[in-house]
């Protein structure tokens with residue numbers, strides 16, 4: 001285990017180790033007692049843990065600021081395969097250490113089967129654009145109005161001359177929401193996540209929806225500048241994802 005002796009509270013390592021053992025032993029009562037009381041419901045859904053495990057080993061504990069510490073625990077399955085979870089700890093008002101959030105490692109949210117073009121193919125150029133590493137938004141060839149979401153005719157002048165133009169993936173947060181519910185099986189273990197509605201500067205204020213990266217514990221500010229990155233999918237069956245980052249992070 002790697003620990004920063006300078007900053008690690010003396011009672012945290014023992015707590016984390018006991019927590020890992022409780023998880024591995026399926027001791028749900030002890031595990032739940034380690035959770036922040038107001039986060040129990042959320043935490044139960046936030047990590048994907050098999051019913052039966054062989055063991056647990058604390059890999060690291062690190063100070064992430066604001067009185068919070070990240071512990072990485074490696075769990076071994078019955079078949080000797082392992083996986084790691086990152087739990088974030090902070091001191092509760094009763095003096096005990098409690099888990100504030102849990103993440104599978106890697107923390108990157110997964111690709112969901114719901115990505116890809118609509119059945120009618122109206123947004124196919126958008127998805128093809130992402131495959132080419134470009135954000136493409138529909139635009140009227142007659143009156144130059146930006147059109148999003150995609151339509152067969154321009155909502156402004158009713159022209160059928162619609163085109164697709166490359167747009168710089170920068171904008172501002174128009175609205176956002178934090179999701180605790182695993183609406184798809186893939187999102188289990190990656191909760192909560194933050195979805196932002198981004199107003200694109202370069203596309204007449206068209207608003208596109210996407211996941212905000214590294215948003216655990218972050219409360220986005222309306223109007224905050226964001227930049228999108230196009231992330232390649234793990235395989236040919238999935239489509240690239242446009243994921244948003246707060247501008248302050250990318251500097």
Ligand SMILES: [Zn+2]
Pocket residue numbers: 140141142143144145154155156157158159
């Ligand atoms: Zn038009």
